[in-house]
Amino acid sequence: MYVAETKLRVRYAETDQMGYVYYGNYATYYEIGRVEALRRLGFSYRALEEEVGVMMPVLELHVQYKAPAFYDDELRLQVIIPELPQSRMRFEYKLYNADERLLNEGYTTLAFVNKSSGRPCRVPEELKKVLLPYFK
Amino acid sequence: MYVAETKLRVRYAETDQMGYVYYGNYATYYEIGRVEALRRLGFSYRALEEEVGVMMPVLELHVQYKAPAFYDDELRLQVIIPELPQSRMRFEYKLYNADERLLNEGYTTLAFVNKSSGRPCRVPEELKKVLLPYFK
């Protein structure tokens, strides 16, 4: 299992007229969490797309909303990679506010797709290598 | 069961560098579908918030992505209300492109919350009344 954390500050643009962060914007927060989780492993998602030629479209998204986030809140996003990816990769998320209240939790499943062929492929070796130490 | 359909045109702003609609933007599409589904029943979500004083935050979101939508695609969003709401309301979604390909499907569960007290409440009578004919 691999766990990483990212800090996020709620932007004005992300609120809606309820005064809450709009429910669809957490998908963006989750994406930021994924990318930062990988960056801390020394792995760049950008380089995966640009250099390895593999992209990772999302196959499934699930969010359970427990409490709202508000404008200017500083949030802590915990991202968990629960298993070594093969042809798919699962990320789990827990988002907390500054009072350590769990605001929402969710998961995404992502595929690996070859950019030039547009076809699914297996986890790139570059990614597998940095994850392997956490799954022994 | 109540079923309604809405047409949507993909905006440039909604695409990402994969050339697909960004995965989080489907939550916005689903919201549009909900509101239009209710509008066709003669029910205004805006009036619910403004006049009845009830808002409907999302408790749960689930999306299964099967194929991407592209810029300028004309999409057809089918929204299903499968059961008469009590303290919660479920909406189901199926999004199709112009070739009748199912792009994604999902569901949301929403609560009813009294705007002034901030507390959960039961389905407002105004909404129940317009839905009742579909659940006999």
Add this chain to the structure above:
Amino acid sequence: MYVAETKLRVRYAETDQMGYVYYGNYATYYEIGRVEALRRLGFSYRALEEEVGVMMPVLELHVQYKAPAFYDDELRLQVIIPELPQSRMRFEYKLYNADERLLNEGYTTLAFVNKSSGRPCRVPEELKKVLLPYFK
């Protein structure tokens, strides 16, 4: 001069906690207005990118905000092409609500860029041809 109009409905996602449409979202409305203005000429911006291989990045954006748009408002966006484009193309915008109140006005200047070379180019003949009748 060429003038076209588009109808828009404000989405919940586009509001902010002031209860207004977030000021940055009008750039998206303007983009929709541009694309629909061209579509009414029988010209597809999508085909321009995909088939002609020319894209139109924005060089300049100006917005003057006079009154806010609110959730669920039905808006009327007037788009004006004031002159025949050469190496750049100017669009002007006036956004009205259902009470015919002018909410904001603005303009954008766009360039023509060859997608494969990444270099600026002149207005594609396909676009010039459909605009010409309006500039005699």
Add this chain to the structure above:
Amino acid sequence: MYVAETKLRVRYAETDQMGYVYYGNYATYYEIGRVEALRRLGFSYRALEEEVGVMMPVLELHVQYKAPAFYDDELRLQVIIPELPQSRMRFEYKLYNADERLLNEGYTTLAFVNKSSGRPCRVPEELKKVLLPYFK
């Protein structure tokens, strides 16, 4: 004159199919810059809305785009408050990438509006006080 700087990382959600940051998203970057510029003065925009009861809607936005920002770019946003605000407040922006290339520059003018009355007001004393040392 008061000058402050903020770092920003481009999110995947902010790119479009050109592979650039969507032109409307810079308005959000500018908003983040404004808020962080004020925070460094010890002034919270959130507290202004919540405690002082004053909000700052945007009256005017201008952006000149010189070069695109790309996914995952680390950007440096310089925000300048060129004069002591009276009934309006001007912010100027310069956005640079990691190669110190100027990507775009712009300005916004904001009003002060009393939240309960909805009417324009003068700059709140709390804000004037923290700015005054920079305008002697």
